[in-house]
Amino acid sequence: MKEIIIRETEAGQRLDKFLNRCLPEAGKSFLYKMLRKKNIVLNGKKAEGKELLKCGDSLKFFFSEETMRKFSAAPAGEYPVLDxxxxxxxxxxxxxxxxxxxxxxxxxxxxxxxxxxxxxxxxxxxxxxxxxxxxxxxxxxxxxxxxxxxxxxxxxxxxxxxxxxxxxxxQRTMKKYYLCLVQGTVQETRRIAGYLRKNPKTNKVTVSDLPAEHASYIETCYEPAAWYEEGTLLKVELITGRTHQIRSHLAYTGHPIAGDVKYGNRKYNQRFEKAYGLRRQFLHAWQVVFPEMEGIFKNLSSKTITAPLPDQLERLLEQLHRQESLHEKS
Structure with missing residues (x-):
């Protein structure tokens, strides 16, 4: 017999889903059969499988050690560690x-x-x-x-x-903001909408103003944060969150993101690669603003989390600013 006590990290899921993850090699029909025969019991009682597990619940398996090993997942391997x-x-x-x-x-x-x-x-x-x-x-x-x-x-x-x-x-209860450098001059704050359709074969999307079959409604808000001779730094709020939404939506308006090889302007990208060594799109998920919350997220209530720009993008902006200053002085 083996007993598992449900921990907080495992609570909240259905018993049958927990069993499928715990014994992935067993098969659903076998697990339901074991529940019916009370070879698997929840808190000492017969269970159906649809029960929601709570922290502290007891699961007992009346199997041999060999059977448990046979149906269990392989032990976790080595994982790289995030710095x-x-x-x-x-x-x-x-x-x-x-x-x-x-x-x-x-x-x-x-x-x-x-x-x-x-x-x-x-x-x-x-x-x-x-x-x-x-x-x-x-x-x-x-x-x-x-x-x-x-x-x-x-x-x-x-x-x-x-x-x-x-x-x-x-449900979009948190606000998500991005920073991106785009081609051209953008001087006004705008809230734009459209319809996005994805081509799964090419992993590329298209944007249009009118509804179309298999197209999803999208909404993006942006405001200029800084202007340069080479482009505009935008602060973008993602209202909806679709595949490649910011990249494709801004390109559709005539302001593609610098360094974006999929939706951007090739000559513009080449100029930034040659002048600044930019070999990636200048798009950064910059800030998340949480609403007022209670419960497990009470520590995050009304908190703003900001991710500083990577060094390369920060240096690029500094170079643009210096060049702009020199241009103004002359």
Whole structure:
């Protein structure tokens, strides 16, 4: 017999889903059969599988050790560890980090190493999760950024926190701001809307003013933060959150992001690469503003989390500012 006591990081999920994660090689029909026969019991009683687990609940498996090993997931392997310098905020429930450009948020291929693996390694090192706990809850990201976009990524340290963060993102109860450098001069604050359609074969989207089949409504708000001869630094509020929304929406308005090879202007990008060494899109998830909250997120209530610009982007702006100053003096 083996007993598992449900911890806070595992609470809030259905019993059958927990069993599927705990014994992934067993199969659903086998697990339901074991529940019916009371070979798996919850708090000493027969269970159906739809019960929501609570912290402190007891699960008993009347299996042999050999059977448990046969159906269990393989032990957690080695994970890379996220450098502490990328951590923006951390408490017992939430981890907020500043993702560097060039890193995937989540795996695209099985062989990929993404931010999710770095977060897991960091939490294992800090003792916030255990190798055994990874069988039933795998830390991950709640919001995704493109590989070459840097900035704020949110992660829950346990299931309840991850679910709550994902719900806040879905319901848009937190405000998300980005910084980007775009081609041309933008002098007014605008709130723009349109319709975005994704081509899954090319992983590219198109934007239009009118509704279309399989197109999603999008809304983006931006205001100029600084003007340069080479372009405009925009502060962008993401109202809706669709794939490549900021990049494609701004390009559609005639102001593509510097360094964006997919939606940008090739000559503009080449000029920035030659003059400033820019080989990524100048797009940074800069700030998140949380609403008033209670419960597990009370420490984040009304808090603003800011991710400083990467050194390369900061230096680029400084160069643009110096050149602009010299231009003004002459």
């Amino acid at each position: 502490q310098k990328y951590v923006l905020y951390e408490d017992e429930d939430v981890l907020i980090v500043n993702k560097p450009a060039g890193m995937l948020s989540q795996k695209a291929e099985q062989s990929d190493v993404s931010l999710a693996e770095y977060l897991t390694g960091y939490l294992l090192k800090e003792g916030a999760v255990t190798s055994e706990g990874l069988r039933v809850f795998q830390p991950g990201v709640c919001n995704r950024l493109d590989r070459n976009t840097s900035g704020i990524v949110l992660s829950g340290k346990h299931l309840a926190a991850a679910r709550e963060l994902s719900l806040m993102l879905k």
